[in-house]
Amino acid sequence: MLKNHAKLERTAIGFAFAIMLVASIGGFIEIAPLFTISETVEDAPDMRVYTPLELAGRNIYVREGCYACHSQMVRTLQDEVERYGHYSLAVESKYDHPMLWGSKRTGPDLARLGDKYSDEWHVAHLLNPRAVSPQSVMPAYRWLLRNELKANDMPLHLRAMRKVGVPYTDAMIANATADTYGQANPDSGAADGFFERYGFDSNSRYFDGDKRKVTEMDALVAYLQILGELTDAADQTAGAANLENDAEGATQ
């Protein structure tokens, strides 16, 4: 072996190729099969896509680096299931480009945050976390309420998402800007056909409580309120209902 290696040490190109070869094996064996995962993971026919407003909110979540302190992945451990709800299923993040599973919980997991608190609570919490949770170490995000949401390029965002595999229809893309404003401004009538496109149980409200303008706060709260709510797949798993009931009151 040592003799052969002495030979290898005498050729730079050979050495470079050897590194590429040896380094590729592990990644290939672990990653390539994951692209056939659709054949092994349960599908969720009821799963809906993010509305443009929710996608804009998700982009704000990314922009502010929320993932640095909040995971979105409930592990298959008893205490996590009791604290946060049913463990996360693979299918639940299939429209997440990129995924936001996170790696650190300076704050709690958010995978099942949707519908757990009121919009008012979220707005108050984001404006001053310590107003609702005195010991919190989360920064305040007051600029979200000051910044009006830019949505004129949402059709481009949806088109890019479609290119990477999210099934947005032509109508969704064409109406993306109107849907963004309309979802956060239900009386405006701007989002004609919004519910037909995204489903009748999607939320359309004044998320930030301000009826005059659509802000970044509207988008972020809209996103936080559908975390874990895009599909009922988790609820349908056997035993899930019991665990979720146990989880009530234990969270936070």
Added chain:
Amino acid sequence: MISQLTKTEREIALLLTILLAISGSILGLMGRGDLLGYHGALLAIAGYALTFVLIKDHFDPEPGPKRIEKYYDDPIKVGIVLAIFWVVIGTFVGDWVAWLLVFPDATFDAGWASFGRLRPVHTSGVIFGFGGNALIATSFHVVQRTTRARLADRVSPWVVIVGFNLFCLMAASGYLMGITASKEYAEPEWYADIFLTIIWVVYFVLYMRTLARREEPHIYVANWYFLAFIIVVAILHILNNLAVPVSFGHAKSYSLFSGVQDAMLQWWYGHNAVAFFLTAGFLGMLYYYLPKRAGRPIFSYRLSIISFWGIVFLYMWAGSHHLHYTALPHWVQTLGMTFSIMLLVPSWASAGNALMTLNGAWGKVRDDATLRFMMVAAVFYGLSTFEGSFMAIRPVNSLSHYTDWTVGHVHAGALGWVAMITFGAIYTLTPWLWNKERMYSNKLIEVHFWLALIGTMIYVFAMWNSGIIQGLMWRAYNENGTLAYSFIESVAAMKPYYVARAIGGFLFFLGAVVCAYNVWKTIQLPAVAAKNPDKPPLPARGSPTALSAAE
């Protein structure tokens, strides 16, 4: 600086800076309605400024024919200075975000000053800014000395140094403005990723061409590691960052992958960034500067072969240990765990090889803080690789994951191993590069050593405590069979440890400032005749040199 370039080289350089200015301008125009415009402007300004410098000095006298008899060290000097610049910035921002967890309202009500945006400035600043510049600079130094060949040309080293630092600037300024792809340790967006890919290919080609010119028949072990670092980082970077931009006028892009695949790719990247950026590259550093400084040959050639190929092969399997108990298929988690444990063998072989090399030089370790930096680095390398393998075991991970224990582990590696070996290399290299008798102050090296060591210890102990307490509180049940603590109680319990961590981090930052001052004063010392002469004559075949293995 351009006095070393020939006329042709100056013209090529001019062409490249004009190209940079034009592409920056185009990017700026396309992205004028978006944050992308600022980065276009940044590249354009850099391009125009460099073009101006090149034109201004274009007619300066050319270097004589003797230039090819010497190694080309100018870009290395710049790389070392930039590495020190970034370590000061990076550790400063790191300590800042540490204090933000103690005083969460200290954000001036501004987006850029919030934890989520500053944190990647810290991570990218220290990993890429400090680590990257140090690796590039030392790899240029080591490859010339161990091959007895001059760098293959005098333009591409500058392309690598300048380009890489422009990438770092785009990364750091982008996070502050809110440009991020959110993939940890790969946050820069698509255009910066493409830019880095081009720079990295230039780096690879330069490295290979220099190796091809070598006068030594064998490629020395340090170069294996640098080569693995360059090649594998390229593979990881390209695959993990595949994305579709919203448009060519938008900074924002959407990852090509989603959910499980994206998570696996991200941590395949993430863990191997640790392996090939923060380990392989720095082992390259260790395999040159440690034996040089100790004046001892590497303990075992065989161990270095085993550990090298062990690291290259095994690490690539280990990334999935970041995803235990998640929606990632179980068999991938199990493979990740298994290979992570096997990794202990080549890791300890490397650490052991380094420490055994010091046998017979322990007196020097006692007296010489520079060598002590490298010794402590090898010890921390051994400790944190053991800890890493341990934490990759699934049940251990159920406790440690998502907690500060991970943060503590990372910093044991980053502060204890990566930064310490780099400081050792910097203190060894600086007097050589600038032709000085020695560093300006050995006392200050000693001060830096203790600041760094104590700072690291405080940091790591604080995070071990907070991490384990967090993990235990999250899973604790009371006698009624319900969860004993709310999440916020675990947050409140962290406070003393967050204060301690920020103090430890501050000591480490102070050490970096001391290092910057010492290097700065050293550069200003009067030069002496080179103590480490350029291109010594080839030793007679078979006679041992400082770097040849003892066996």
